[in-house]
Amino acid sequence: MSNIQRNRNIDTAFKYVGIGCTFFGIVMLLIFIGNILVDGLTRIDWDFLTNLPSRRASKAGILTAWTGTAWILGLTAIIAIPMGVAAGIYLQEYGKKNRLAHIIELNIANLAGVPSIIYGLLGLEIFVRVMRLGGSLLAGALTLALLILPIIIVATREAIKAVPNSLREASYGMGATKWQTIWYQVLPAASGGILTGIILALSRAVGETAPLIVIGALAYVPFVADSPMDEFTVLPIQIFNWVSRPQQEFLVNGAAAIIILLIITFAMNGIAVYLRNRWQKKVSW
The missing domain is CATH 1.20.5 (Single alpha-helices involved in coiled-coils or other helix-helix interfaces)
Known part of the structure; x- marks a missing residue:
């Protein structure tokens, strides 16, 4: 042969x-x-979505869990997206290409693969103990923002890097400044890739449990959070609480909550795929 x-x-x-x-x-x-x-x-029915947790499986609901997840996602997005996109723009467009920049880029890429429990320990020390935020929604959002920040930075840089230099040179030739070129030409051209990275980062955050448990998120919360300083729970923690019980009824509740969490995750990933495909169709270079 x-x-x-x-x-x-x-x-x-x-x-x-x-x-x-x-x-x-x-x-x-x-x-x-x-x-x-x-x-x-x-x-899964309306009562399941709107009832508070209960020791009776037939009466238990996920109202506090899914509202806590919504709070966490919203606060995390508000904190992480501006910082991540701004850092990606600076590193790609303004940062000098020297040894220090290479070390920073390498560490950002490595941070994207750090186990989430490490971010939980970091959040426990900084946000819970030093800043005295306690086991609040704000502490959880800040912790998850640190978790997804490297992902957003890397996605932003890669999307901006894909924009051809000819677009920048044409803008400079028309008399535009560097910031005007970035704001009106580069970012719109890279928006699809940036949005895809942001949504995938948030979809990772929505399923994280370990960092939130470390900072003090509760398994049982009998009230709906009204402010960022309230205590909270999220769907993954509520699911863990139910499936760890021996009663079959609570296992059914856990399965129903898993379905809700899967719907949220699949929806976010579907939006990311749609935005990526739409952006690729609009790109003509």
């Missing part, structure tokens, strides 16, 4: 191994989602 034939056989074998692994992953995902749907769909 010649080397060419051997390499072709290896390529063919690798292709079928890849197809088999992909099919196995899809089947397992469908089985998991199917079991969740079978267990939880019958429990």
Whole structure:
């Protein structure tokens, strides 16, 4: 057997191994989602969405959990998006390309892969103890903002880097300043990639549990948060609280809450894919 034939056989074998692994992953995902749907769909109704937590499974709802998730997502977005986009713009357009800049870029890329529990410990020390925010929504949002900030910075830089220099040079040739070029030409051209990165970062934040548990988020909150300084819970923590109980009724509640969380996550990822495809169709360079 010649080397060419051997390499072709290896390529063919690798292709079928890849197809088999992909099919196995899809089947397992469908089985998991199917079991969740079978267990939880019958429990989802208006009362489930609007009731407070209860020791009686049939009366328990996720009002405090999904409102807490909404609070956390909103505050995290308000904190992380301006900082992340501004940092990405500075590093890509204004920052000098020297050794220090290379070290900063390397550390930002590494921070995107740091386990979330580390950010929880950082948030516990800085926001809860030093700044005395306690186990509040604001402390949780600041912690999650640190978690997703590197992702937004990297996504912003990559989106801006994809804009061709010819667009900048044409703007400079018309007499525009550097900031005018960035604001009116570069950012609109890179907006699709930036929005995609932001939504994917927020979709990661919505499922995080470990950092929020570390800073003191509660498993049981009998009231809806009214301000950023209130105590809170979120859907992942409420799900963990229910599935850790031995009663079958609470397991059904956990499955229903998982469905709600999956809907939120899939919706956010779907929006990101839509924005990316729409942006790619508009790009003409």
